[in-house]
Amino acid sequence: MMESGLFHMVEQILEILRYPPIQRAALVCVLCGASCALLSVFVVLMRMPLIGVCMSHAAFAGAVLGMLLGVNPFLSGMIMCLLAAAVLGPLSDRADIAPENLLGILFSFLMGIAFLGMGILTQTKAGALNLMWGSLLTLTNADVLVLAAVTVVLLVFITFFFKEIRAVLFNRRLAASAGVPERMIYYALLFLTGAVVSSNLATVGGLLIFALLVQPGATALQLTYNLKFFFFLAALAGVLACGLGLILSYLFDIPSGASVVLMATLLFALAFVFSPKRRLTKIAERSSSDERDTR
Amino acid sequence: MAGAMIALSNVSVRKHKTLLLSAIDLRVSQNEFLGIIGPNGAGKTTLLNVIAGFEKFTGTLSLFGEARTWKRARGVRRRVGYVPQALQIDPGFPILAIQAVMTGAAGRVGLFRSPGREIYEEALQLMDMMRVGHLARRPLGHLSGGERQKVSLARAILQKPEVLLLDEPTANLDIAVQKEVLNLIDEISERQSLSILFVTHDFNMLPARMKRVAMLKDGRKYFDGPIGHALSGEALSRLFEYPLETFERDGKRFVSYG
Numbered sequence: 001m002m003e004s005g006l007f008h009m010v011e012q013i014l015e016i017l018r019y020p021p022i023q024r025a026a027l028v029c030v031l032c033g034a035s036c037a038l039l040s041v042f043v044v045l046m047r048m049p050l051i052g053v054c055m056s057h058a059a060f061a062g063a064v065l066g067m068l069l070g071v072n073p074f075l076s077g078m079i080m081c082l083l084a085a086a087v088l089g090p091l092s093d094r095a096d097i098a099p100e101n102l103l104g105i106l107f108s109f110l111m112g113i114a115f116l117g118m119g120i121l122t123q124t125k126a127g128a129l130n131l132m133w134g135s136l137l138t139l140t141n142a143d144v145l146v147l148a149a150v151t152v153v154l155l156v157f158i159t160f161f162f163k164e165i166r167a168v169l170f171n172r173r174l175a176a177s178a179g180v181p182e183r184m185i186y187y188a189l190l191f192l193t194g195a196v197v198s199s200n201l202a203t204v205g206g207l208l209i210f211a212l213l214v215q216p217g218a219t220a221l222q223l224t225y226n227l228k229f230f231f232f233l234a235a236l237a238g239v240l241a242c243g244l245g246l247i248l249s250y251l252f253d254i255p256s257g258a259s260v261v262l263m264a265t266l267l268f269a270l271a272f273v274f275s276p277k278r279r280l281t282k283i284a285e286r287s288s289s290d291e292r293d294t295r
Numbered sequence: 296m297a298g299a300m301i302a303l304s305n306v307s308v309r310k311h312k313t314l315l316l317s318a319i320d321l322r323v324s325q326n327e328f329l330g331i332i333g334p335n336g337a338g339k340t341t342l343l344n345v346i347a348g349f350e351k352f353t354g355t356l357s358l359f360g361e362a363r364t365w366k367r368a369r370g371v372r373r374r375v376g377y378v379p380q381a382l383q384i385d386p387g388f389p390i391l392a393i394q395a396v397m398t399g400a401a402g403r404v405g406l407f408r409s410p411g412r413e414i415y416e417e418a419l420q421l422m423d424m425m426r427v428g429h430l431a432r433r434p435l436g437h438l439s440g441g442e443r444q445k446v447s448l449a450r451a452i453l454q455k456p457e458v459l460l461l462d463e464p465t466a467n468l469d470i471a472v473q474k475e476v477l478n479l480i481d482e483i484s485e486r487q488s489l490s491i492l493f494v495t496h497d498f499n500m501l502p503a504r505m506k507r508v509a510m511l512k513d514g515r516k517y518f519d520g521p522i523g524h525a526l527s528g529e530a531l532s533r534l535f536e537y538p539l540e541t542f543e544r545d546g547k548r549f550v551s552y553g
Contacts, residue, residue, distance in 0.1 A: 094387040179373025179402020
């Protein structure tokens with residue numbers, strides 16, 4: 001009985017996958033999950049979770065301003081994201097403000113701009129609001145191409161600069177002292193975050209993207225000490241959260257954003273509960289406190 | 296002075312209207328081991344930051360015989376190794392001790408190249424020299440403070456620097472580990488052709504090869520000369536504004552904190 005139910009579900013999924021808009025949505029799911037999850041490695045290891053919120057509001061503010069000025073909201077959203085990245089990098093390096101405080105200030109400023117724009121906007125606000133929620137089924141081929149291009153650039157960046165990325169993630173100052181172009185790596189990461197967030201706004205929206213920029217990295221952090229494998233596990237968790245979330249959304253007729261976020265959280269919870277690293281860390285802490293006691 | 300690896304002339308650092316370093320003149324020759332001593336807030340770390348290219352300054356800094364502005368000093372960072380006070384790291388951070396050491400070679404290997412077997416073997420040898428070779432495959436976050444400090448030294452040496460800046464490398468370590476780390480620093484100084492600047496508070500834990508000391512107070516150079524002259528009760532009491540006495544045992548001078 002259960003087997004036939006499962007068979008029916010699989011049949012249903014395969015059936016809908018025959019439709020081009022659904023195929024596009026599935027492809028976008030993989031690209032979105034992978035690109036956000038790869039970035040989540042930096043977000044988690046550099047401890048800057050607010051960057052996702054900051055960038056998504058930059059895109060939102062840009063979209064609203066674009067609508068006010070009669071420019072394509074997607075394009076103006078992307079420009080605003082890249083501008084936010086350009087401001088954030090030098091400011092977090094030079095000003096005596098902690099990066100997380102700076103992100104909070106920038107985020108609230110951008111939200112203020114967005115709401116100001118919304119207040120002035122006389123036409124329908126649906127175009128701007130769509131960027132907060134996204135829509136997988138109304139995507140154009142151009143949306144998919146932009147997302148694919150950004151994902152490829154991100155992958156190329158990680159592959160070609162892996163040793164520099166490892167040094168920067170480990171310790172920015174020591175990386176600089178070793179002669180690694182750490183500012184270039186850090187700024188490139190900020191720009192890539194801007195590009196990934198803005199290219200994903202049309203797909204999953206500004207609210208959901210925050211979860212995908214943190215949870216896959218946090219999931220992988222529970223599982224491995226190997227940075228290469230860390231990237232792989234994070235990407236896998238992101239793709240699984242998006243893919244399974246979308247399937248559940250279709251099968252049970254629930255909002256896709258919610259099911260993707262809940263699936264990402266479930267994966268994190270499973271990784272946390274079964275984390276081999278937590279056990280090892282406890283053993284290491286115990287042995288180092290024993291070592292101290294015996295001295 | 297001919298052959299000076301580092302020469303600072305009239306170097307000042309100002310931050311938020313506070314003068315952190317004031318008109319510092321200092322020269323360090325090739326293979327020289329210089330101690331930098333002073334109370335908290337004297338400008339010791341700021342001085343290292345200027346040489347490492349992390350701090351904006353006015354005045355003239357000459358590194359390896361060439362005058363550098365703050366921005367140009369950044370260009371020679373690779374030739375200046377830096378070991379911070381303590382290496383803080385999350386226990387779950389995905390990096391093994393050997394990988395942390397190998398980050399020291401990231402700059403000299405160059406962009407678009409992977410470190411390869413040779414650098415790995417070199418890193419392993421240095422870890423053996425620092426007596427932490429057996430911990431190479433352990434996550435860095437699982438190592439004790441002393442072990443992490445030895446990894447940090449190995450990382451800085453793998454960089455193949457010509458100048459090594461040590462910012463209180465024995466702070467927060469217990470006495471046995473402090474002594475061990477100091478011996479390793481002496482070993483590095485003996486084996487490698489390096490000029491070393493060593494910042495410390497603890498006069499009773501000084502590397503044996505340190506022969507000269509510069510004392511800083513309130514951002515100014517207070518004394519620069521042989522260690523024997525620096526370790527006098529009178530000089531130290533004036534520097535720290537606290538009564539200190541020195542005594543000798545087995546040919547070595549010690550400081551009594553009273």
